[in-house]
Amino acid sequence: xxxxxxxxxxxxxxxxxxxxxxxxxxxxxxxxxxxxxxxxxxxxxxxxxxxxxxxxxxxxxxxxxxxxxxxxxxxxxxxxxxxxxxxxxxxxxxxxxxxxxxxxxxxxxxxxxxxxxxxxxxxxxxxxxxxxxxxxxxxxxxxxxxxxxxxxxxxxxxxxxxxxxxxxxxxxxxxxxxxxxxxxxxxxxxxxxxxxxxxxx
Amino acid sequence: xxxxxxxxxxxxxxxxxxxxxxxxxxxxxxxxxxxxxxxxxxxxxxxxxxxxxxxxxxxxxxxxxxxxxxxxxxxxxxxxxxxxxxxxxxxxxxxxxxxxxxxxxxxxxxxxxxxxxxxxxxxxxxxxxxxxxxxxxxxxxxxxxxxxxxxxxxxxxxxxxxxxxxxxxxxxxxxxxxxxxxxxxxxxxxxxxxxxxxxxxxxxxxxxxxxxxxxxxxxxxxxxxxxxxxxxxxxxxxxxxxxxxxxxxxxxxxxxxxxxxxxxxxxxxxxxxxxxxxxxxxxxxxxxxxxxxxxxxxxxxxxxxxxxxxxxxxxxxxxxxxxxxxxxxxxxxxxxxxxxxxxxxxxxxxxxxxxxxxxxxxxxxxxxxxxxxxxxxxxxxxxxxxxxxxxxxxxxxxxxxxxxxxxxxxxxxxxxxxxxxxxxxxxxxxxxxxxxxxxxxxxxxxxxxxxxxxxxxxxxxxxxxxxxxxx
Numbered sequence: 001x002x003x004x005x006x007x008x009x010x011x012x013x014x015x016x017x018x019x020x021x022x023x024x025x026x027x028x029x030x031x032x033x034x035x036x037x038x039x040x041x042x043x044x045x046x047x048x049x050x051x052x053x054x055x056x057x058x059x060x061x062x063x064x065x066x067x068x069x070x071x072x073x074x075x076x077x078x079x080x081x082x083x084x085x086x087x088x089x090x091x092x093x094x095x096x097x098x099x100x101x102x103x104x105x106x107x108x109x110x111x112x113x114x115x116x117x118x119x120x121x122x123x124x125x126x127x128x129x130x131x132x133x134x135x136x137x138x139x140x141x142x143x144x145x146x147x148x149x150x151x152x153x154x155x156x157x158x159x160x161x162x163x164x165x166x167x168x169x170x171x172x173x174x175x176x177x178x179x180x181x182x183x184x185x186x187x188x189x190x191x192x193x194x195x196x197x198x199x200x201x
Numbered sequence: 202x203x204x205x206x207x208x209x210x211x212x213x214x215x216x217x218x219x220x221x222x223x224x225x226x227x228x229x230x231x232x233x234x235x236x237x238x239x240x241x242x243x244x245x246x247x248x249x250x251x252x253x254x255x256x257x258x259x260x261x262x263x264x265x266x267x268x269x270x271x272x273x274x275x276x277x278x279x280x281x282x283x284x285x286x287x288x289x290x291x292x293x294x295x296x297x298x299x300x301x302x303x304x305x306x307x308x309x310x311x312x313x314x315x316x317x318x319x320x321x322x323x324x325x326x327x328x329x330x331x332x333x334x335x336x337x338x339x340x341x342x343x344x345x346x347x348x349x350x351x352x353x354x355x356x357x358x359x360x361x362x363x364x365x366x367x368x369x370x371x372x373x374x375x376x377x378x379x380x381x382x383x384x385x386x387x388x389x390x391x392x393x394x395x396x397x398x399x400x401x402x403x404x405x406x407x408x409x410x411x412x413x414x415x416x417x418x419x420x421x422x423x424x425x426x427x428x429x430x431x432x433x434x435x436x437x438x439x440x441x442x443x444x445x446x447x448x449x450x451x452x453x454x455x456x457x458x459x460x461x462x463x464x465x466x467x468x469x470x471x472x473x474x475x476x477x478x479x480x481x482x483x484x485x486x487x488x489x490x491x492x493x494x495x496x497x498x499x500x501x502x503x504x505x506x507x508x509x510x511x512x513x514x515x516x517x518x519x520x521x522x523x524x525x526x527x528x529x530x531x532x533x534x535x536x537x538x539x540x541x542x543x544x545x546x547x548x549x550x551x552x553x554x555x556x557x558x559x560x561x562x563x564x565x566x567x568x569x570x571x572x573x574x575x576x577x578x579x580x581x582x583x584x585x586x587x588x589x590x591x592x593x594x595x596x597x598x599x600x601x602x603x604x605x606x607x608x609x610x611x612x613x614x615x616x617x618x619x620x621x622x623x624x625x626x627x628x629x630x631x632x633x634x635x636x637x638x639x640x641x642x643x644x645x646x647x648x649x650x651x652x653x654x655x656x657x658x659x660x661x662x663x664x665x666x667x668x669x670x671x672x
Contacts, residue, residue, distance in 0.1 A: 016524070017517035018397055018497050022634040027615045031267065031282035033241035033289050035350075045636045050622070074517045076398040079431065080634060081613075082333040083239065084349035102398050105433050106333060106347050113351035163365065165225045176351070177252070180359045183219050183227060187255075187361060190218045190229050198215075200454035200462040201231045201326060 002115040003173035004145055007096055009069030011141040012059045013133035019073055020080035021107060025089040038085055039092030060093070064136035070143065072126065072133045073100040077118075078107025087114045097143050099150065101126050112166045115173065117143065119150060125158045145171060205472035207369045208438050209404045212344040212469070216327050218361055228364045231326035232343075233356045234312045235262040235299070237290040238615070239331030243354035244293040253297070255360040260299040261321055264290050265311045267615040268304055270578050270605035275305040283616065297357075310581025310607035313337040313550040317421065318581055320450025324439040324466040329356055334550045334631065335434075336427040340420035341447070342439035342469050344404070347428065367433045368478040370403035371471075374411035376485040381665040383560065384419035385552060385629070385648035387411065387483075388426040389491045393501030395481060400432030403479060406471060407437050411485035417446040418556035425551045426631055429498040438470045490664055492537055493633045493646040495525035500633070504651065504663045508535045528635055529643050530623070537661050540645070544626040545575040545656040546638070547602075547649055549612035552629035553580025555587050557649040561629075562593040564653035564667055570601040571659035572627075576618065577602050578610040600656070614639045627655040 029041045047058045054061045060068060071077075071090075077100040078086060087110045090098070098111070099119045111118045121129070132139045132152045139153040145167065151157040162170075169176065194201060206214070219227040233256075240262070247253070254260055267283040268274055278284035287304065294301035302309045308319065313334055316322045322338045328345035329335060331353040338345035348362065356362060372391055392399075405427050407420075415423065420437050427435025444463060447453045454462045489503035500522075502509070510533035511522040526533065531540070547553075547561050558579065577597050579585035585607055588594050594604050611618040612630035620626055620642025629652050633644040645661060654662040 015517065015520070017521045020497075020632075020634045022632070022637050026636055026640070027613050030238050030615065031280075031286055033245070033286060035242050045640055050640065074521075076401070076431070079397055080333065080632060082331060082347035082349055084242075084331075084351060087349075102401060104398070104431060105401060106349060106428075110349035110351065113349060163225070164223050165221065165363075176363055177250075177355050177358050180227060180355065180361060180363065184359075186219045186227065187229070187359060191360075194229070198325075198462075198465065200323065200458045 001113070001173045001175065004096060004115050004117050004170040006142065006144045007069060008140050008142040010065060010067055010137050011070035011072050011129065011133040011139065012065040012068035013130050014059060014071055014073045015130055017074035018076045018079055021078055021083050021086040022080055024078070024086040025083065030083055030085050035088050036092060038089035039094070042089040042093045067094065069094055070097045070099065070141050071095055072129045073098060075101045077103050079104035082106045084110045087111050087116050091116055099126060099129055112170065113176065115170065117145060117170060119143070119160045121150070121158055121160055128152065128156060205475040207471045207475045207477065208342060208406055208436055208469055209344065209369055210475070212325055212327065213366055215325065224365060226364050226366065227361045228327060230329050230356050230360055230362055231259060232316070232321050232328045233260045234316050234328065234330035234335065235260060235353070236266055236312050236330070236332060237264040237286040238266040239350050240293065240353055241286060241289045242350050243357055244297065246354040247357060252358045254299060254357045257298040259360065260357065261316065262290055262294045262299055263302040263309055263312050263315050264304055266609045266613065268608045269616050270608045270610045270618060272606070274606065280617070307582035307586065310584065311550045311553060311609055313425070314553060314580035314584065317341065318450070318583060320447060320453035323447060323453065323462070324443060325469050329362065333428045334425050337421050337425040337550055339424035339427065339435040340417060340437050341443055342436060344434055344436065346434040367404045368402055369476065370400060370405045370432065370479040371477040372405050372407050373409040373480070373482045374407065374485050375409045375482060376411060377414060378411050378485045378488060381490055381650065381668050382488050383648040383650060384415050384422035386488050386491050388423045389493070389498070389501045389646060390483060390488050391481065392426060392430045392498050393491065394483065395430050397429060397497055397499045398431045400427065400430040403432050404434045404436060405430070405432045407435060412437060413440065416556055417442055418554040421554065422551055426498065429631060439466050490648065490651050492651065492661055494529065494531060494537065495522065496528055496633055496635050497521070497525070498631065498633060498646065500525060502537060504537055504661060506537055508533050508537065510534070538663060540661045541625065542627045542655045542660055543573045543624045544620065545570070545572050545652050546611045546626055546628040546630065547576070547652050548578030548580065548610055549630035550580065551631045552649050553578065553584065555584050557629065558584070558588045558593050561649040561653040562596040564650050564664060565600040565657065566596050568600055568657045570656040572656050575602045575656045576605055576611065578605040579607050581607045611638050613637060627652045627661065
């Protein structure tokens with residue numbers, strides 16, 4: 001997993017609420033057995049016509065946002081299916097950060113496993129960032145994970161919360177499995193205890 | 202003396218392997234269910250790092266998401282990508298020595314139907330799967346939720362998950378349901394009341410008389426859609442119905458282990474005075490048969506209602522409602538019962554169990570469908586066999602339904618069972634998202650009995666009217 005420290009990039013505005021993971025990556029692209037290559041199909045049905053032509057109005061097809069690295073989105077981003085293909089597709093397109101008032105639980109978890117930072121901010125701050133994002137490529141938002149701040153192009157800065165463990169893993173690009181396997185003795189002990197307490201499990 | 206605890210608190214406490222100072226826990230996982238779509242990258246990760254599956258005996262795999270539901274699939278799958286995924290699961294199951302139900306096995310079916318059916322899912326367990334509808338297993342008083350593929354790999358390698366505890370939410374359904382109202386109407390009505398993010402950050406415990414009166418099948422339907430309300434999991438405390446359902450299943454405990462398990466399961470309830478962070482109460486008598494009109498599961502209305510207008514909403518939901526109405530091709534103010542239906546789909550992990558098929562067949566018996574096509578996809582090969590034995594299959598076939606093999610099918614349309622653009626479907630599944638059942642397809646979620654009623658009349662219909670006809 002790539003480290004995440006600071007990022008200054010173009011933010012694409014997606015004010016729609018309840019953007020679900022079927023929208024982010026439709027099911028026909030879940031048939032891959034790899035993690036890579038999904039970026040071209042990110043938001044596929046919003047981004048392309050049935051015959052594969054780009055829909056010019058869609059935000060990521062507009063010249064200003066084709067290289068967006070941040071999405072500012074409406075409430076409850078990433079709801080629905082648990083498919084990790086959603087963060088894989090975002091990452092493959094080049095998105096490293098999503099900002100919203102709320103995220104669905106599984107999507108939120110999946111982001112951290114892939115070096116994407118999901119940031120929760122109150123409505124008024126998301127509104128300011130959304131307005132800033134609508135200014136196009138000139139509006140570059142800066143996300144600073146060590147100091148836990150988001151700064152708009154005109155210098156307004158907002159702090160955000162992030163779980164300390166997850167922050168540590170993002171900053172260092174750490175693999176959870178490796179960390180957990182360091183606790184193998186605790187798992188062994190739990191299993192030994194469980195064999196007596198709940199032998200049917 | 203320990204403080205009163207909720208059912209969720211108790212299951213959580215019994216599975217903590219390690220707790221860090223910041224509250225992050227390593228939680229032990231009792232059962233890991235695996236399917237073909239969200240697992241290949243996880244197994245590949247194990248191979249690349251030389252890791253093994255820590256507890257293959259607690260890991261159960263079955264292909265369901267993109268398997269065709271037509272004959273001949275056990276020898277050939279036309280879609281190459283689907284075939285590669287199913288073959289990858291075959292190989293991974295073999296190489297890593299996990300429990301496996303291949304397409305050719307009569308026990309194959311939707312992972313969330315197979316788990317309980319085979320007795321893998323037991324009260325008080327932690328159950329995970331790379332699928333959001335893992336919440337289904339909460340019906341047994343098991344803490345069950347969906348995970349992403351990185352977490353699938355984590356569970357395969359360590360049999361644990363890194364978790365922070367959610368908050369406790371109680372959803373109480375008091376009194377009894379009225380005739381024609383089902384578990385599906387309960388779960389949709391709750392989402393209608395709380396919204397799709399109302400449960401975010403919570404584990405829901407469903408309780409109250411109406412929940413107690415549900416069968417295990419009905420309880421699975423309720424918990425299945427906890428995720429559509431944003432909750433990490435849904436739970437129902439186990440009782441005599443739970444024990445009866447579990448007893449004698451292939452992987453349920455037997456003999457002395459059964460007695461020990463039963464004694465433990467009887468401690469799995471929320472203590473008097475335990476704290477809930479959020480409480481929702483709905484009167485069972487107030488719940489009507491419902492349908493969805495929009496493209497979010499929170500877009501729920503009683504079948505007696507009319508299509509809403511964007512002005513009925515506030516905030517971001519105004520634009521979302523406009524977009525939904527446009528996508529769904531509906532006009533504000535039209536009666537829901539005037540919406541014509543092209544296709545009916547009965548199946549999915551929400552409503553693909555035997556009781557669901559019985560409920561639909563009771564409405565369909567001796568009738569013919571008026572919709573262009575109608576399909577029943579049983580949740581497992583065993584459900585299918587039982588429905589054939591009970592004569593339900595013949596009722597469906599006589600009415601004009603296609604009688605399919607088990608799988609997820611048109612719930613998510615990864616296999617060939619898809620809607621065409623503009624095709625309107627009454628579906629017993631769980632998601633009405635844009636494009637969910639096929640690009641441009643329009644989905645109305647409802648109960649199996651309501652789906653059967655729509656199949657007969659060709660439009661959304663209040664099933665209670667047909668029930669009075671039968672009397």
